[in-house]
Structure formats: C-alpha cells, structure tokens
Amino acid sequence: MSAPNKSYDPVEVTALHPDEVARVRADALAAIDAASSLEELKQVRLAHAGDRSPLALANREIGALPPHAKADAGKRVGGARRDVSEALKRRQAELEDERDQRVLVEEAVDVTLPWDRATRGARHPLTTIAERMTDVFVSMGFEIVEGPEVEAEWFNFDALNFPPAHPAREMQDTFFVESEESGLVLRTHTSPVQIRALLGRELPVYVVCAGKTFRTDELDATHSPVFHQMEGLVVDEGITMADLRGAIGAFVTGMFGEGLRTRFRPYYFPFTEPSAEVDMECFVCRGASAEPGGEPCRTCRSEGWIELGGCGMVNPRVLVACGVDPERYSGWAFGLGVERTLMFRHGVEDMHDMVEGDVRFTRAFGMEI
Amino acid sequence: MRVPISWLREYVELPPEVTARDVARELIAAGLEVETIDELGADLTGPIVVGRVLAIEELTGFKKPIRHCQVDVGNPEPQSIVCGATNFAEGDLVVVILPGGELPGGFKIGARKTYGRMSEGMICSERELGLGDGHEGILVLPPAYGAEPGQDAVELLQMRDDVLDIAITPDRGYTASIRGVARETATAFSVPFRDPAAEPPPVQAEDSYPASVADPAACARYVLREVQGLDPAAASPIWMTRRLQKCGVRSISLAVDVTNYLMLELGQPLHAWDRGKLQGPIVVRRAESGERMETLDHVERSLDPEDILITDESGPVNIAGVMGGLTTEVDEKSTDIVIEAAHFSAESIARTARRHKLHSDSSYRFERGVDPELQRKAADAAVRLLAELGGARILPGETNLRAPVEPVTITIRADHPDKVAGMTYGRDTVVRRLRDVGCEVSGDDVLTVTPPSWRPDLRDPNDLAEEVIRLEGYENIPARAPRSVAGRGLTPGQRLRRRAGRALAAAGYAEVLAYPFVSESDGDALQLPADDPRRRALRLANPLTGDEPLLRTTLLPGLFRALARNVGRGFGDVALFEIGLVYRPKFTSSGEAVPPPPRLPVDRGPTAEELAAIEAALPDQPVRVGAVLAGEHDLPGWWGAGRPANWADAIEAARIVAGEAGVELEVAADQHAPWHPGRCAALRVGDVLIGHAGELHPRVIKAFDLPPRTCAVELELTRLEPWAARVVPAPAITTYPVATQDVALIVPESVPAAEVEAALRAGVDRHGAADLLESIRLFDLYTGEQAGEGNKSLAYTLRFRAADRTLTVEETTGARDAAVAEAADRVGAVLRGG
C-alpha cells in the first residue's frame, strides 16, 4: 500500500481503494440477489446501503482525500452506490411481485359458489306484453288512454251502437252490477274507452288503450272471466280502410318482425262498419306449414295464419253518439286479446298459468318481454 | 247454421268441380264465418245395401240377447248375420254392410264366426253409419222410403255429403237459411241463383182461420193457412229427414218436420197447430201481468207484459216466435192443421228469449230479423208439402194481416265506398255490387238505394259501402303508411305505474294479476270492523261463483290467495305484488246508494251535465299497489344465516314505490286491519294517507292459511300521482369536507324513533344550521342494562357540510348540542355517556 500523504488516514484510504470498492460492491450485489424475502432484503439494504454500510463510510472518506484523488474516488464510489441502489430497487420489485402473486393465490375463492341470497322478482308477462303492444302505437305518436273497469252500460254498449236487446249484446256475456237496473257492468271490452277518448279529447284522436275486461266465461285452458284487451283508435279527416291496413301492418312489424302479411276477413262488430277480422302470417313458419309437405307448426296449428284480432271503420253512429260530425271525420279501430297474443307469441298452453300467480311462470319473463 | 252442399246446389248453379272447401273459402271471403266442413260419409266404404230381415233365431246362453238373422240383400241366397240388437222384426228393412266394407273410424267388416254362427256382415245403427246419434239400436227403414233389398244404401240415405257449419253474425240473419247462403254463394261464384221464395202465391179473397193483431208494433205480418185430412201415419220422406238430420234437426212428425224444413230452407219460422185444439179466434197481443202458460218443454212460465203471445179463447197458446204451448200441440192423431207464418218484433223476441232463457231456432231467427215478405210464400209451401206428402187437403182462404212498414231508402254518394276503402271502385261497380245483394239502385253521382226485404241490417251509407267492399274483396284494399302524429308520450300516472312495477320487481317481488272477485266472508277474514268502508262492496248480479259475488275494495285477499297457492306448491320464500283497481261504491250524504246513471240517447253527443251524471253514478276506482311477503327475505346459505321477511320489508316496499314518485313517506304507528295492531304503520305524505304496511294480524294469517309472520303493504297509487308529475330540482354538490357527529340517546322504549329523529332535525333547524345538516342516520339500536330498565338507546350519525367553507368544530358541535337539547326537550332523551 502506498502512502502518498501522511496526513491522510491510511485505513480510510484503503476503503477507497479501487479493489476494495469493487469488492464491497460485489458483496452488496451478491447479498441483494441472495435475499429471498422482503424482510431479508430490508436487512441487506441496511447492511449494504445503510448509513453504516461500507459504501456509505467510503463515501464519507472522499472528503479527506487530496483534491486530485477526490474526483476519481467519488466517481468510483458513486457508481458503486448507484449500482447497489438499483439492484435493491429491482430486487424489491421482484420480491413484492412474488409476494403479491402468492397472496393473490392464497386469496383465491370458489367463484362457482351460488349467490341465491335474495328471491328474484318479475313483472307479469301480461303487463309487459301489453306495454310492449301499446308502445308500438306510442312510437307512432299515439297516446295511451284509460277508463274505469266498472262502466256505465251507455259507454259499454249504447254509445258503441249495441241497441238494447240486440243479439250483439248477447255476443258478450256480461257481468252486471246488482241490480240489473243499476246501469253498471264490468266492461266487456276496452271499446268504451274509445267513447271516453272521443268525448274527452280534441280531434283528431290517435289513442291506444290496454286493460282488463270481463265476461262470464268459466276459467279453462283458453278462457278466463277476466282478461285483457288492447285497442287502437284513430278519428281524423280522410281516414280510410287503407290507413287501417297500414297501421295494422306497422303494428305487426313492431311486434313480430318484418315482412309478415296480414289479411282481412269481413266480420261484424256493432261499433265498426265495415268490420273485419285480421289474420297475420305465422311469424314462426311464415305460412310454410300450410303448404303441401310443409313441416307442422305449433304456433299456427299449421294453418299458416294466426288470428290477430278485430277491426273496422268507426261506425258513423258511434261518432254521432260522441257528438263528432261523421260527414267531416272518419276513423278506424283495431283491437286484440292480450292473453291470446301472449299465448301464441310465447307458446303459453294454458290460461291457468296466467291467472294463478305461480312465481315460476312470472319469473320466467323477467322485467320486459 | 249447418248447410249441406247438396241442398245448396239445388239453388246455386255451381260447376260440378267446385268442392265444399272452395265454397267455404269464398264464403269466408264474403264474410260468412265457416267454422268447419263435415265430410259426411267420406270414411264409408261399401258394399252397404238395403236388407230385408227374413228370419230371426234368438240365441240363448249368452250374457245378452243375440240374434242370428237371415237377411235378403238382393242375392239369391240370404245373408247370415249375427246381431246384438233387438229393435227389429222379421220383414223389416235394414241397412247391411257386407264383408269388404268399412265403417267410420276405420272399422273393417269381414265374414267371421261369432257366438257359434257365421256372420257375413253387419246390420247397422244410425250411429255406426255416421248418420247421427239420435236413436239407439238398429236403423229400421220406414216403408215410406220404398227401399228394395240390395239397393245401395249409401245413395238411398244420401250418406255422402259435405256440410258447412257457419257461425252467423248478428247482422246477417238472412244467412240462417239455405236461401241466404245460396244467394251469397251464387254472388261469390258469379253463377245464377234460383230463389226458393221467388214466386209468392196468388192472393186469396177469403180469410182462413180467424185472427187479429192487437199490437201491430209487436207483429207486422201474420199469415195463417189450413189443411184438413192429413194422414197422421204419413212419415216424412227420406230426403226431408236426411236434410233435417244433416242440419242437426231431429225428425219428429210430418207436420213438425215440414215447418222445420221450410225454416231451414227459407229462414221463416213456422208454427203448426192442431186445428181441433184451438178454441175460437186467434189474437196476437202482449201478455197481461200474472198470465201463465206451459210451453212445449213442459215448463210452466209466468209471462211478462212485454212478451208477445198468440192467444185463443182459452188463453195463451204460444209465446210468439219463441215456443209453442202444450195445449195445442200437433200429436200423432192430428189431421187438421193450422200453419202460422209471422213477423214479430226482433227486439221484443230477443227480450222474451232472454227473459225466459228460452232460445229456440225460431227466436234465433226472429231476433236477427226475418224477411217481412216471406210469410205468405212460406205458409203456402207448408200447406203444399202437407198435401203432397201427407195426403192433406188445402183449404181455400188465407189469413193475411199486414201492418204498414216504412220502406227504407238510403241516399249514398256513388264514391262513398271509395272514401271508406281508400281505393277507387267507380260508380258502375258500386251499382252492380249493390244489385248483387238485392238492392234497387237509381241515380248517378248520388244513388238512391232500397235494400231488399231480407236485409234489415242495411240502414246507413257505411252498411252499403261494406257490401261493395267485401264483395270486391277485402284483400284488394291497399295499405297506406301511418301518418305521423305529434303524441305527448305517457302521462305521469302511467309512468308511475310502470316504474312502481319495475321497482318492486327489482326488489324481489313477482307480479300477480288476481281476479277482483271476493267473498262476503273476506271482510271477517280480514278482521275488518263492522263499519269499515271496505265492507261496502259492489255486488255482481250474476257472479260466476256464488261465494265470490263482490268486487274487491282491497287488493290483499287476492294477493293472500296467490301467496297461499305458491306456498302450497313448495315456494315458501316468496314476495308478490299487484297493481290494479279497487272498486268503491259511492253513497249520498245520507248513506244511500247513488242513483243509477242516466240512459242517454245515441243520436247526439251527451251534454257536460249528462256526462257528469254518469260519472257520479260510477264507483270510485283508484289504482292501488299491494304486496305480500313471507318466509325468508334473505335466504340462508354458505354465507351464513337467512333473514326472515318482516314488517320493515313491507314498509320498505312502500318506500320503494313512493320513491318512484319522488316522495318520502312519513311513517307512524297505527292500528288498522288486517295488520297486527302492534306492527302496523300508517304511511303518509304530508296530510295525505297513502296506505298501510306491516305484519299481518295472526288471525288474518290463520284465516287465509298464510305462513306465520306474513307481512303486507297496500298503497293507493293514485294518491302518489300528483308528486310523480313533479320536476326534480338538481341538488348542489359541494366538495367541502364532511363533519360527522355521533350521538347516542337514551329514551323510553315507547318513544318512536321517527320522533327522536324529528326532534334532532328540529334542534338543528332551531340552531339555524338546517342548511348544514346533510343527513341523520340511525346506526344502532340498543336495549339492555346500560340503557336502563324500560329504555332504549338510539345512536345517530349527524353529517354536516357547508356549501362554501370547511366547517369548524365549534359549528358542528354547536349544532349537535342543539339537536340533543331539542331531543331532551321533546322526548326526554338523555345523551348516553354524556
């Protein structure tokens, strides 16, 4: 060991010797690599990068060096300390990574465990399908109207051109509110709401109504004393059966999809004249089941057509009873059964399912239909 | 109306290749609802022949009588046939199916040994041949048929025919006849139609049986004819009985069969009396009150002053147009017959038929309108048939009473059908089609149209437009794209109902739609006090089941039944809701039922006063929402224990609904059936009662067979609608820090938590710090030693925050102290550990 300047501490000088710095650096890097846990690395950091570590001590010695040696030693020690610091950082990251990996593995759960803690609710499919049906009309600019379920006979029959004692009244088996002279019935159809709309609104009228209706039919697979209808009504200037066909076409497209044909068959309703029953092409087989050799179709019973509902041009007598001038205004009405629609659209086999309130049935349909 | 194609062809020149299916398709397109096509005899295979029973050997030793017969079937040797029926004798003519033949249902006939004898064929019953099921036993052919052994029985009995079954809409009364259907068929196929009622008989100078009409409004036409010397033994000919049978009418006697046959053919109901049983002149009049008579169905009926009667000196003999009486019935000895053909008031007949629940083929046709020019023709045809088939002598004279009938003419613009349909037909087509249906038409741009006598339904221009449009084909009407109109979307009330339904479904409730019919005992089952308004329900005059005659005033019974049904099916942890109307009858201030609504005219619009009078008579029908829940609200599982549904869940359901209307409910303890008196909350918004929620009364739970501790809520949604329309103002969101203060207050157990919270708020308010109070939340409830006997401890977190600054400790503690002081003041709260 040379001793160029006696005033300098020979020990400290040794610490700054290039070989010594290299050795200390190598020791430190080896210890860092060898650290197998964050705890060990903490000890290593203390020993090799702490205040009492050889490199820290060597760094402190630099000040005692003669000026010409300072830069050289400083560069050497500084480089070593930087290397050690970076190694520590790298190792720290590695060990933290390993720890995180381990902890995340340890924290793993069985995500296939069921979480059926709360019972599931649902809206009734008759409610949601009626909303969907009316909304097709709402999207065409119609407004939804309502009326009472216990209704005056005048609204339910007379104003709709059912003359007293006319056989047409017998077509609708009516619940009467006691006594028979009360003049009140459970509405047999949603059509009295047409009258209310014509009396209560400014012309023109573009409205749709859905609601409960009642007839004295015993509950069986296809009948219920309480059921639902939906009907649309338009009264405006220059309305024709062509408008009616167009609107029903738009409804069928909105409910059942594009490209389905509809057909009218002459029929009789007191409140429309002319009147028709409407069929739509089966949305499942599109008529193929009725062709020779076609696959059978459950939805339309292989008839190719599905009976949709009734419709017609508002009978001018109805307009008169509502104080509307039939010379100026004409209109159409279209109605259909909500239960029937749910049955053929969703393959419901039995009316009981819709009236009993069994949660299994309702839950299957969720919130929208 | 059943229509045999063979009968139809008699009056319509249909090309031979046209099938029943073709006819059905065209009639449907023309507006006749053909429901089914019965292909009679389609599954019969011959040989099926007439046989004469030559000899019968009774076989014994079997469980039932068995006959071994020798039957002449036109062969040199008789046929040996074993038969299990006994309603025939040697010499009778029967129908035999021979080996190789096949009966309906794929029943093949062969020669076989049975009961120890060879049987080479089978003697058939009506049922086996598919002719009908009116008679038991073997079909024995009447001698009148003039059948010969060996004759083809399929042809003889006209077993092969196609029969259309047509449902008749109330406006098409004329199609309740072969005549009417034939006319429509001829028009549909553009082929000639031969009208069976085309030529009325010559008018006769003298009267027949004496008659008078007391009320011409009840009876516009009254025709009587007479025959004498009818052979009572004369049987109806085969063509007549078979046609009746195919139309579903049973053959009874020649006189009755003739009236039924002509009713089917022409649409004119006829009645036949035994002349010898009538006493004195006939008077057509309304019944007098208290009058009674026994009708042909052996029912003694008390008559209404509105019923139209046919009477003689003995009193009522017929309920006109509905049913005859027993005293003048044609029987097996009748030789002198009076035939009646009339036109009665459709409305009157309809009321009478409904009143007596007596719907006959005759009343069916009168209700729908009978051709008022048909009576003389029909009566004439009847006496001719009786003469021809029964050897009767037609007496000269005809009673013919006619009230003047106002002729109907309709004025219609020639382009009116175009305007209804939305397409162009042109005047010529319109005129041609109107003439097709039998109208007389004159005029150019404006047409004067006289509908035919058989179409009383044609009254208005639109009725005529329909005739043109349907005959030109509904399928040819174009479709026009919908006009775009400016709609305003859903009303706030409509939105609220949808939102309430979605929110409850999201909270775990499944929707049900219960029937609104409830039982009289439900009031007791619900523990309602005697004077509870929910006991005052509307009653149906004709309920489906006698034990549910009332209309609901609350949704709960329906929900209870649905809940019990689900529990019964193995779903005990269940929550249900319903949104629907209840029906509350209106009463006057003195407690009387409100008067019924006025019957308004229909030839003008109602006045505002008239409408108000109707509305005043209707019951209140508010929208309610109800929910019930039972079992576990949170199910137990691997995560731990479950939590039973409780009263608080029911109140929470109410809050969910009110939340959709944007309001907070104020909760107060109440005692209200059907809830548990200690676990029932009244729910209000301000002064408005919205409903009740809580746990049900144990007796209600027992009465409806519900699970223990079932909870329920019922709200009047209509009362929340005003708030649903409100526009929600946006809150100001401040980012200054929150300052929280926790306080634990000891109060007597009887003090409701809502009052403690109200006091805390009031205290903060009085301190002038209401703006700073962000929320108060109860985070703990403790009862026990440290709270003291009869007390409870309520622990609240008060959160303060200012919009414009960080609050100082002094500010928040000051507000807290004021809150506590107010609570001490109002409810005697003591700060715990304070």
Ligand SMILES: [Zn+2]
């Ligand atoms: Zn199909």
